Amino acid sequence: xxxxxxxxxxxxxxxxxxxxxxxxxxxxxxxxxxxxxxxxxxxxxxxxxxxxxxxxxxxxxxxxxxxxxxxxxxxxxxxxxxxxxxxxxxxxxxxxxxxxxxxxxxxxxxxxxxxxxxxxxxxxxxxxxxxxxxxxxxxxxxxxxxxxxxxxxxxxxxxxxxxxxxxxxxxxxxxxxxxxxxxxxxxxxxxxxxxxxxxxxxxxxxxxxxxxxxxxxxxxxxxxxxxxxxxxxxxxxxxxxxxxxxxxxxxxxxxxxxxxxxxxxxxxxxxxxxxxxxxxxxxxxxxxxxxxxxxxxxxxxxxxxxxxxxxxxxxxxxxxxxxxxxxxxxxxxxxxxxxxxxxxxxxxxxxxxxxxxxxxxxxxxxxxxxxxxxxxxxxxxxxxxxxxxxxxxxxxxxxxxxxxxxxxxxxxxxxxxxxxxxxx
Numbered sequence: 001x002x003x004x005x006x007x008x009x010x011x012x013x014x015x016x017x018x019x020x021x022x023x024x025x026x027x028x029x030x031x032x033x034x035x036x037x038x039x040x041x042x043x044x045x046x047x048x049x050x051x052x053x054x055x056x057x058x059x060x061x062x063x064x065x066x067x068x069x070x071x072x073x074x075x076x077x078x079x080x081x082x083x084x085x086x087x088x089x090x091x092x093x094x095x096x097x098x099x100x101x102x103x104x105x106x107x108x109x110x111x112x113x114x115x116x117x118x119x120x121x122x123x124x125x126x127x128x129x130x131x132x133x134x135x136x137x138x139x140x141x142x143x144x145x146x147x148x149x150x151x152x153x154x155x156x157x158x159x160x161x162x163x164x165x166x167x168x169x170x171x172x173x174x175x176x177x178x179x180x181x182x183x184x185x186x187x188x189x190x191x192x193x194x195x196x197x198x199x200x201x202x203x204x205x206x207x208x209x210x211x212x213x214x215x216x217x218x219x220x221x222x223x224x225x226x227x228x229x230x231x232x233x234x235x236x237x238x239x240x241x242x243x244x245x246x247x248x249x250x251x252x253x254x255x256x257x258x259x260x261x262x263x264x265x266x267x268x269x270x271x272x273x274x275x276x277x278x279x280x281x282x283x284x285x286x287x288x289x290x291x292x293x294x295x296x297x298x299x300x301x302x303x304x305x306x307x308x309x310x311x312x313x314x315x316x317x318x319x320x321x322x323x324x325x326x327x328x329x330x331x332x333x334x335x336x337x338x339x340x341x342x343x344x345x346x347x348x349x350x351x352x353x354x355x356x357x358x359x360x361x362x363x364x365x366x367x368x369x370x371x372x373x374x375x376x377x378x379x380x381x382x383x384x385x386x387x388x389x390x391x392x393x394x395x396x397x398x399x400x401x402x403x404x405x406x407x408x409x410x411x412x413x414x415x416x417x418x419x420x421x422x423x424x
Contacts, residue, residue, distance in 0.1 A: 006169060008110075009106065097113070277319060
């Protein structure tokens with residue numbers, strides 16, 4: 001007889017801020033915020049920083065307030081966060097039968113058939129992650145993925161009482177959580193949907209679980225129906241072992257300063273092409289179309305506003321950084337307008353497929369084996385020695401137009417010259 005499925009959701013607490021604290025133990029009791037690209041706005045907050053600043057608040061407006069309350073701000077350090085995430089996920093994978101990485105700081109795990117106390121296992125998992133990475137996590141355990149999300153939310157909301165682990169596989173505990181959770185906290189129920197559901201008298205997760213699923217499907221969609229069934233204990237969502245290949249890959253950044261000359265804009269586009277092509281090869285795909293766009297700042301009333309893009313039809317399906325770079329920079333020349341102050345560029349790779357899936361002309365050109373091998377060697381060198389070790393000649397090592405990161409921490413885990421040092 002097949003065991004009923006059991007899922008866990010492991011979610012890192014205030015992940016970006018927690019990563020910064022791992023290597024700054026002196027900030028263990030200091031509120032922390034992390035800023036977006038170019039130190040624009042607040043994108044992450046430690047729990048003790050939430051009373052002082054809103055998510056998305058522009059840093060230039062909040063700077064004095066943060067200083068007054070002793071909140072420390074960091075520029076985003078995505079290399080550090082990505083590496084710490086991989087360490088956490090690897091630990092989880094070593095302790096459970098199967099996982100699905102949901103985001104950089106969340107992971108679903110399947111616990112079906114595990115012959116042990118699941119609450120104790122959740123605490124053991126938390127302890128192992130904290131000991132090996134320094135990252136605090138919450139663990140929610142339930143019969144469905146939606147309920148596991150809800151259990152995780154409860155584990156964090158009632159941290160002092162739960163110790164960061166909540167198991168609601170028992171129907172009595174599940175019903176208590178459902179009754180005491182607002183419907184807006186349910187996974188996948190956004191602000192607009194909350195308003196619609198509350199208009200129907202559905203105000204708690206329990207109300208949604210008891211609602212007629214077929215009526216919800218007719219009035220809204222199948223997603224809301226599945227959510228209600230999952231809350232009632234019927235599994236509708238399985239664990240996804242492998243993420244499907246992306247259908248589009250975008251690399252887009254704001255410049256660290258306004259650019260009025262063509263040369264640095266071409267350098268920026270070449271840099272973004274290189275990053276997009278790395279992602280393309282990482283999922284084993286090739287692309288047939290590309291869109292390159294540049295734009296000025298759009299919010300200053302004293303500046304001319306302009307945005308333009310160009311489509312590029314590639315000669316053959318490719319993942320060749322050098323070919324993509326040459327065609328993308330040629331496209332920039334066509335859309336650049338002198339006298340404007342540009343603030344952002346974007347490269348979008350489209351029509352992505354696996355090699356061999358394109359049914360083109362038998363005699364049409366195709367990417368050479370030698371170029372495939374060159375890309376493999378470049379990726380292996382960059383993986384071992386760091387991104388940008390080998391790059392297109394048009395990509396500078398330290399561009400003047402690069403993102404502004406005046407408060408970025410060191411890359412403690414990904415750069416040998418920035419390893420953590422302890423002085424006696």
